[in-house]
Amino acid sequence: MFKVESVRLLDPSQNLDQIVDVLVNEGVIVEIQDPGSKAPAGSKVIEGQGLCMSPGFVDMHVHFRDPGQLHKEDLETGSQAAVAGGYTSVMCMPNTLPAIDSVDTVAYILDKAKKIDLCKVYPVGAVSKSLMGKDLSPIEDLARAGCVAFSDDGKPVEDTALLRKALLRTKALNMPLIEHCEENDLSRALVTIHEGEVASKLGLKGISTSAETVDVARLIALSFETGAKVHLAHLSCGQSIEFLQSIRGMKHQITSEVTPHHLLLTDQVIEDIGTLGKMYPPLRTQWDCDQMVLGLREGLIDAVATDHAPHTEKEKSVEFSKAPNGVIGLETALTVLLDLVSSKKIELLSLIRSMSTRPAEILGLRAGSLAKGMPADFVLFSLDEEVSFARTRFASRSQNTPFRNFVGKGKIKATFVGGREVYSNWN
CATH class of the missing domain: 2.30.40.10 (Urease, subunit C, domain 1)
Known part of the structure; x- marks a missing residue:
């Protein structure tokens, strides 16, 4: 005691x-x-x-690269990064190698996490086999094995008919489907940078906001029709917030998240930090950033999720168009987000709610509360x-933070x- x-x-x-x-x-x-x-x-x-x-933080969106890409991260280094950032529960996205589309892979993750015994690790099952968007994974079997949600994160579920079938099955389980909001026809041949002045200055063909909002609209329509729980991952643009505002007050099962970097950084930083500012969705304009903060403050956005996505220095040390998307975020999240509190853009208790209580509610976890008996x-x-991150050696195996210069x-x-x-x- x-x-x-x-x-x-x-x-x-x-x-x-x-x-x-x-x-x-x-x-x-x-x-x-x-x-x-x-x-x-x-x-x-x-x-x-x-x-x-406060309640331990609950991250709905991490990539621990385990199994398959252990040179970037594994369950042990990812868990070490999580607890160093105050996270006690994390949801591992399914774009591993192999994908989290089998009971065996779920068992591997849960068994390894149990042996590591740091934070609580929850697998997110793949919507489609191998994330190929062709055939549905054994959703019910994955749920019984321990998955808490389903997603093809890293890519959208392009086939709308397949997505609708998946939603009907996740509805029967009362579990959320997490959508990586991207319309590939509007982004496939482009570089992951916002379509705007910075992209033009760098001679790159960027991605428009409609690449996100078209998919957001599709998921809203499908959720209203099916009654299924839909969670919109890593929103980045102001029009997505306007869509959420338009359905406020209606009965629906739609929740959403935003990352720390989409709350605090714009595409302007890319000129200084290069590929450390490359992720999907891309960093956008100051207006978009302000709308993300507004959405979080007003409860239109439910959760802050880091989208912790480790890559090695070698992988990021290439020209912008060839670098992989993604940045780490578990160990920097609280410090950078408190900047929104000190600047009076959001109240402290509201921030903690978005980092702990609300994501736990969305996923049905026994977490996010310090009430008696919890x-x-x-x-x-x-x-x-x-805190300065300038000389920090992070617990994560990878060091690709966009906040290296943050104090x-x-x-x-x-x-x-x-x-x-x-x-x-x-x-």
Whole structure:
């Protein structure tokens, strides 16, 4: 048994933002007490004065490259990166080699994650076999094996008839289908950069916002027709927010996410950071960025997900058009997102909700809350300590962050899973 003493508890599930003592025993939250309450005899005390305590973060969208591309990342280094960033639950996308389209691959991931025993790892099953968009995966078998959602992330499900069939099957399971929002006919032959001034300056043919919004509209229509749960991955452009605004107040099963980089960076940074600013969807304009923040603040966007996508330095050290899409994000997320709080663009409790409580609700996980009886999955962090990533050697096997030059405040001090400290940085 231990007590976190005089800590600022931020728990959106209980609408709490106050100084308390939190008592933990046998891996669960036992009691939330007034500060200064007497600890039970023999209890260890963690001094929380000056720190925030929130539910452990839940990332709906990571790529741990395991199995198949272990030179970029694996379940162990990915889990180390997760807990270093305060994440206690992560959802692994299915574009591994092989794809997560079989019970055997699901078992491999779950067994390996259990042995590593850091964060909780949940596989996302492939919608189609080998992500080829031709035949549906054994969706029901994958759900029974432990998948929490389904996606062909890395690419959209192009065949609308196949997508509709998949939605009817995921609806029967009451599970979300996560769509990588891209209309390939509008992006296939182009370079992954926003169609605009920066692309023109670099002599590149960029991707229009309609490459995203056409697919967003398709998924909205299909979700309304089928009643299936649809989750729109990594939104990037303002018109997508306008679409979500247009269905607000209607009964629907549509949720969405945004990445830290699409909240904070525009395509202008590419001139400075090059391929570290290349990802799908591409970084867009300041207006789009502002609309993403607006969408998050107003609850049109439900979750912040990192889309943690490791690549080696060698893979990124090529000309822009040939570099792979993707950046890492687990270890930088909290610090960079707190910049939105300090600039008063979003409230702290709302940010924590989007990083923990809401994604847990979407996926039906027993997480995202520190109410009595819940698992003691939590993070302790400081709002005041300055953090620079300039010389940081990340726990991730890859170092491809777009935030290398970022300086901000907000430092993870410790991460706990099931009441067990799995990461600490008390220095």
